[in-house]
Amino acid sequence: NAGVTQTPKFQVLKTGQSMTLQCAQDMNHEYMSWYRQDPGMGLRLIHYSVGAGITDQGEVPNGYNVSRSTTEDFPLRLLSAAPSQTSVYFCASSFKETQYFGPGTRLLVL
Amino acid sequence: GNSVTQMEGPVTLSEEAFLTINCTYTATGYPSLFWYVQYPGEGLQLLLKATKADDKGSNKGFEATYRKETTSFHLEKGSVQVSDSAVYFCALDDDRGSTLGRLYFGRGTQLTVWP
Numbered sequence: 083n084a085g086v087t088q089t090p091k092f093q094v095l096k097t098g099q100s101m102t103l104q105c106a107q108d109m110n111h112e113y114m115s116w117y118r119q120d121p122g123m124g125l126r127l128i129h130y131s132v133g134a135g136i137t138d139q140g141e142v143p144n145g146y147n148v149s150r151s152t153t154e155d156f157p158l159r160l161l162s163a164a165p166s167q168t169s170v171y172f173c174a175s176s177f178k179e180t181q182y183f184g185p186g187t188r189l190l191v192l
Numbered sequence: 193g194n195s196v197t198q199m200e201g202p203v204t205l206s207e208e209a210f211l212t213i214n215c216t217y218t219a220t221g222y223p224s225l226f227w228y229v230q231y232p233g234e235g236l237q238l239l240l241k242a243t244k245a246d247d248k249g250s251n252k253g254f255e256a257t258y259r260k261e262t263t264s265f266h267l268e269k270g271s272v273q274v275s276d277s278a279v280y281f282c283a284l285d286d287d288r289g290s291t292l293g294r295l296y297f298g299r300g301t302q303l304t305v306w307p
Contacts, residue, residue, distance in 0.1 A: 086235075115294070124281060124299040125236075140294075172235055179224050179243065179285055181295055183235035 083108050086184035088173050094190045095163040103158040103187050105173030113176040114156040118142065118169040119186075125172065131156055163191045194219045198282045198298035205272055205305050213267040213301045215256075215282035223284040225249075225258050225265040226295070230279045239267075239280070272305045279303070 089104045107114065115130035127140030131150040145167060147159040160167060168191045174181040199214040217223065224243045228236040240249030245260035254269045265282060282298040 117297075122299055124297040125295075126297075127294065130294060174236075179226075179241065180238050181228075181236075183237070185235045 085109065086173055086175055086182050088171075088184035088187050090187060091185070092188050092190075094192065095160075096192050097164060099163050100159070100161050101163065103160075103171055103173075103189075105156045105158065105184060106154050107156075107173075107175040107182070108154065109175060109177065109182065110153060111175035111177045111182070112153065114150070115140070115174050115176070115181070116146070116148065116156070116158045117172045117174065119172060120169050128158065128171075163189075165191045167191050194223070194284060194296045196282050196284055196296055196298035198280075198301055200299070200301065201279075202302040202304060205303070207274055207305055207307050208271045209305075211267070211269040211272045211276075211303070213280055213282075213303070215265045215267065215298060217263050217265065217282075217284050219263075219284055225256070226283040226285065227254070227256055227265070227267050228281040228283060228297075230281065230300070232278070236281065272303070274305050274307050277303055277305050 086107045112133045116128040117125040119125050126142045128146050129148040131137045134153050137148050171187045173184040195218045197216050226241045227239040229239045230236045240251040242249040242258035248257045256265050256267045279300045279302050281300045283295045285295050
């Protein structure tokens with residue numbers, strides 16, 4: 083199993099640009115989530131999904147959209163990037179209280 | 193609400209020293225408690241967990257005991273190694289017994305071990 087994969091690893095955007103961070107898992111987990119990690123802040127939940135077609139907001143959802151058309155994929159969309167969205171983004175899937183994290187996407191918004 | 197407070201770092205130790213990283217929590221219901229570790233340039237990995245009061249989680253020489261009376265889940269290791277250098281996160285999940293896993297994280301503690 084590949085586990086949780088994320089693409090791209092690194093991305094630089096200009097303010098106002100849009101992009102999609104990809105996340106996929108091959109473990110057939112129903113629950114998936116997106117976190118952002120900022121220095122001194124730990125991980126904060128952006129959006130999560132409890133299954134295909136079902137998504138909900140976490141702590142810091144503003145500026146981000148998600149959809150879940152399949153069990154495997156859970157993309158995160160930035161419609162109009164802002165410098166405040168400079169961060170490291172982690173996708174995770176969950177089974178029986180254990181979360182499995184992807185390697186992360188490092189995003190810089192200029 | 194749910195929250196986790198862990199000791200601020202960075203923590204710097206010599207190899208073979210004893211490690212304690214404090215973690216306390218606030219939660220509604222009956223949370224499960226976790227320690228995750230993040231090695232440089234990587235995502236988080238589960239280090240250990242405990243699902244009910246008085247349970248002890250252990251892995252790779254690390255231990256933590258779920259103390260409901262003090263709402264704590266302190267991480268300990270008797271003899272650290274250079275390879276233990278990483279950021280450690282305490283977390284809780286109040287959806288106990290469910291396959292859902294919404295986690296609340298502490299801010300992380302950076303550990304550096306010198307040879």
